[in-house]
Amino acid sequence: MRLLGIILCGLFFTGCGSEVSKTVVSDENAAEQKYHWKLVTTWPKNYPGLGTAPETFARLVERMSAGRLNIKVFGAGQLVPAMEVFDAVSQGTAQMGHGAAYYWAGKARGAAFFAAVPFGLNAQEMNSWLHHGGGLELWRELYAPFNLIPFAGGNTGVQMAGWFNREINTMDDLAGLKMRIPGLGGDVITRAGGTSWNITGSDIYTAMQTGVIDATEWVGPYNDLAFGLHQVAKYYYYPGWHEPGVMAELTVNAQAYVSLPPDLQAIIEVAARAVNQDMLDEYTAKNNRALVELVETHGVELRRLPDPVLAELRRLSAQVVTSLAAETELTRRIAASIDTFKAQAMAYHVISEEAYNDARSAVD
Numbered sequence: 601m602r603l604l605g606i607i608l609c610g611l612f613f614t615g616c617g618s619e620v621s622k623t624v625v626s627d628e629n630a631a632e633q634k635y636h637w638k639l640v641t642t643w644p645k646n647y648p649g650l651g652t653a654p655e656t657f658a659r660l661v662e663r664m665s666a667g668r669l670n671i672k673v674f675g676a677g678q679l680v681p682a683m684e685v686f687d688a689v690s691q692g693t694a695q696m697g698h699g700a701a702y703y704w705a706g707k708a709r710g711a712a713f714f715a716a717v718p719f720g721l722n723a724q725e726m727n728s729w730l731h732h733g734g735g736l737e738l739w740r741e742l743y744a745p746f747n748l749i750p751f752a753g754g755n756t757g758v759q760m761a762g763w764f765n766r767e768i769n770t771m772d773d774l775a776g777l778k779m780r781i782p783g784l785g786g787d788v789i790t791r792a793g794g795t796s797w798n799i800t801g802s803d804i805y806t807a808m809q810t811g812v813i814d815a816t817e818w819v820g821p822y823n824d825l826a827f828g829l830h831q832v833a834k835y836y837y838y839p840g841w842h843e844p845g846v847m848a849e850l851t852v853n854a855q856a857y858v859s860l861p862p863d864l865q866a867i868i869e870v871a872a873r874a875v876n877q878d879m880l881d882e883y884t885a886k887n888n889r890a891l892v893e894l895v896e897t898h899g900v901e902l903r904r905l906p907d908p909v910l911a912e913l914r915r916l917s918a919q920v921v922t923s924l925a926a927e928t929e930l931t932r933r934i935a936a937s938i939d940t941f942k943a944q945a946m947a948y949h950v951i952s953e954e955a956y957n958d959a960r961s962a963v964d
Contacts, residue, residue, distance in 0.1 A: 632668075633668065634667065634668050634669075634670065635668065635669045635670070635860065635864070636670050636672070637669065637670070637671045637672070637694075637695035637696060637856065638671070638672055638674060638679065638693075638694040638695055638696070639654055639657075639658060639671050639672065639673045639674065639694060639695070639696040639697065639698060640674045640678075640679050640680050640685050640688050640689070640693075640694040640696075640697050640698075641654050641673065641674065641675055641676060641682075641685065641697065641698040641699060642676055642682040642683070642685050642697075642698070642699035642700065642703060642800065642801075643675060643676055643682075643698070643699075643801065644675050644676055644801065644802050645673075645674075645675025645676075645678065646675070647675075647801070647823070647826070648822060648823060648826050648886075649754075649756065649819075649822060649823060649879060649882055649883060649886075650754070650756075650801075650819070650823065650848065650879075651675060653698065653753065653754045653848065653875050653878070653879050654673045654698040654753075654850070654875075655673050656875050656878060657671070657698075657753075657850065657871050657872065657875045658670075658671040658672070658673050660871040660874060660875070661867055661868060661871045664867045664870070664871065665863075665864055665867050668864065669860070669864050669867065669868075671695075671696065673698075674694070676800060676801075676802065677802075679693075679694065680693065680694070682699075682800040682801075682802075683703060683800065685697040685698075685699045685703075685851075686699070686703070686704045686707060686746070686748075686851070687707075689748060689851050689852070689853050690746045690747050690748055690853070691747075692747075692853050692855065692856070694853075695852065695853050695856040696850060696851065696852050696853070696856075697849075697850070697851045698753055698848065698849070698850055698851075699848070699849060699851075700715045700782075700783075700846065700847070700848055700849060701713075701714040701715040701739075701750070701847070701849050702715035702716065702782050702783030702784070703715075703782060703798070705782075705783065707746070708742055708743065708746060709924070709927050709928060709931060710742055710924065710927070710928070710930060710931040710934050711742065712783045712784050712924070713924075713931070713934045713935065713938060714730075714735070714739050714742075714750070714847060714849065715783055715843075715846055715847055715849075716783060716784070716785070716842065716843040716844065716845065716846045716847070717784060717844075717917075717921060717938060718784055718785050718788055718841055718842045718843075718844075718913070718914075718917035718920070718921070719841055719844065719913075719914050719917050719918075720844055720845075720921075720938060720942060721844065721845055721938065721941070721942055721945070722757070722758060722844045722845040723755040723756075723757045723758070723844075723845035723847075723880050724845070724953075725845065725941070725942065725945045726755060726845045726847050727752065727755065727876065727877075727880075728941075728945070729937070729938065729941045730752050730847070731752070733937065733941045734937055735937065735938070735941075736750075736751075736752070738930070738933065738934050738937060741930065742930060742934070743851070744854075747853060747854045747855065748851045748852070748853065748854060749851065749852045749853075749854050749857055750849050750850070750851050750852075751849065751850040751851075751852070751868075751869065751872040751873075751876075752847055752848075752849065752850075752872065752873070752876040753847075753848040753849045753850035753872060753875060753876060753879075754847075754848035754875060754876050754878075754879030754880070755845055755846060755847050755848065755876065755879060755880045755883075756819050756820060756823075756843075756845075756846050756848075756879070756880070756883050757820070757845060757880055757883050757884060757887070758820075758839060758840050758843075758844050758845060759817065759818075759819055759820050759840030759842075759843040759844075759846060760817065760818075760819075760820050760821070760824070760836065760837065760838050760839075760840050761817065761837035761838050761839060761840050761841060761842070761905055762779070762781070762815055762816055762817030762818070762836075762837055762840075763808070763815060763816050763817075763818075763824070763829050763830075763832070763833035763835070763836055763837075764814070764815040764833060764834070764835045764837060765808075765814055765815065765833050765834055765835070766814065766815075766835075767835060767903070768835075768837060768903070768905060768906070768909060769906060769909075770906070770908070770909065771792060771793075771908075771909055771912050774789065774792045774793055774794050774909075775792070775793035775794065776793065776794065776795075777789065777793075777794035777795070777814050777815055778794065778795045778797060778812070778813045778814045778815070779794055779795070779796060779797065779813060779814065779815040779816060779817070780796075780797045780798070780799050780804055780807065780808075780813050780815070780816035780817065780818075781796050781797070781798075781816070781817050781842060782796070782798040783842070783843075784842070784917070784920050784921065784924070785817070785841075785842025785843060786798065787920045788842065788913060788916045788917050788920050791916045791919065791920065792912070792913070792916060797812075797813055799813075801818060801823075801827065804816050804818060804827060804829065805827055805828060805829065805831075805832060808829070808832035808833060809831075809832045815833070816829065816833070817840070817842065817843070819846075819883075820840070820883065820887050820890075821887045821888070821889075821890035821891035821893075821894055822882075822883055822886040822887045822890045824836075824890070824894070825890045825893060825894055830894055830898045830900050834900075834901055835901050835903050836894065836900045836901065836902050836903065837903050837904070837905050838902070838903075838904055838905070839904070839905070839910075841905070841910060841913050841914070841917070842913075842917075848876075848879065850872050850875075852868065921935060922935075
């Protein structure tokens with residue numbers, strides 16, 4: 601019996617050893633396996649800010665993973681057209697995408713809420729809502745039926761109201777206007793009597809030059825200068841009521857993501873957070889310098905939208921947001937979450953950001 605016990609114990613520990621060996625081998629294989637992904641974007645290859653962000657993301661992931669996850673970035677049209685990024689990642693043609701959620705408003709109702717809401721959250725508030733206010737969970741709930749996992753992928757800050765070939769003095773000047781403006785801002789322009797166009801950035805210059813459109817918004821001085829929009833329009837209006845803090849997005853194919861080991865999933869998450877902040881830093885640093893060049897070198901006429909126009913745009917924006925919120929139970933929850941967070945942030949900003957800015961700008 602003692603001999604039998606010794607034999608059985610030996611067999612038990614041998615079996616345990618085999619399982620441990622299998623686990624170690626499996627872990628070693630996971631650590632050695634290399635993944636090669638494609639990332640498609642809605643932006644021209646290496647375009648300042650928007651186009652360089654996914655390149656930075658890919659470099660960070662490769663470095664942090666010691667080469668285990670390699671991501672090749674394709675600019676708009678290189679692998680798929682700009683407006684097919686959502687479908688390409690959803691279907692697995694590419695494992696990742698970089699763009700802006702309002703481009704997919706026709707596919708996922710409520711997607712525009714996660715890019716920009718007219719008179720809504722600015723960049724600082726948008727990041728806070730997503731990461732500490734429940735916004736990211738709602739975004740992922742919205743994208744789940746499309747086999748996508750979204751991450752915040754950058755923010756341009758408050759944009760410009762756009763480039764116009766006519767002066768905007770009253771709301772009548774928006775009647776009949778053909779303007780490139782996507783998302784909820786485009787819906788507002790339509791309600792104001794204009795026509796909104798959703799065309800890719802690389803097509804804007806030609807559309808303005810040939811008179812296909814009368815006005816366009818793009819981003820801000822840094823990107824607008826790069827596209828040469830000052831060559832095809834005379835008036836440059838602010839503030840960017842329609843896009844107060846435009847969130848770019850990184851989307852990941854859900855099957856591709858869950859196939860990764862946990863450490864590579866964490867690397868994607870951390871790299872996305874880093875790129876998200878880096879883009880805002882870049883635009884904050886470079887927009888003013890580009891604006892100085894536009895005004896002082898190229899003679900651009902910088903104009904502020906009149907207060908009565910802004911007031912009416914704000915009223916129409918509220919109608920557009922209310923209409924979208926009423927479409928589904930999920931869009932209602934998204935809109936309510938944004939509204940609650942905005943009210944809380946604005947209340948505190950009165951004695952923080954706004955009070956400090958007033959004190960800093962005070963003239964003795």
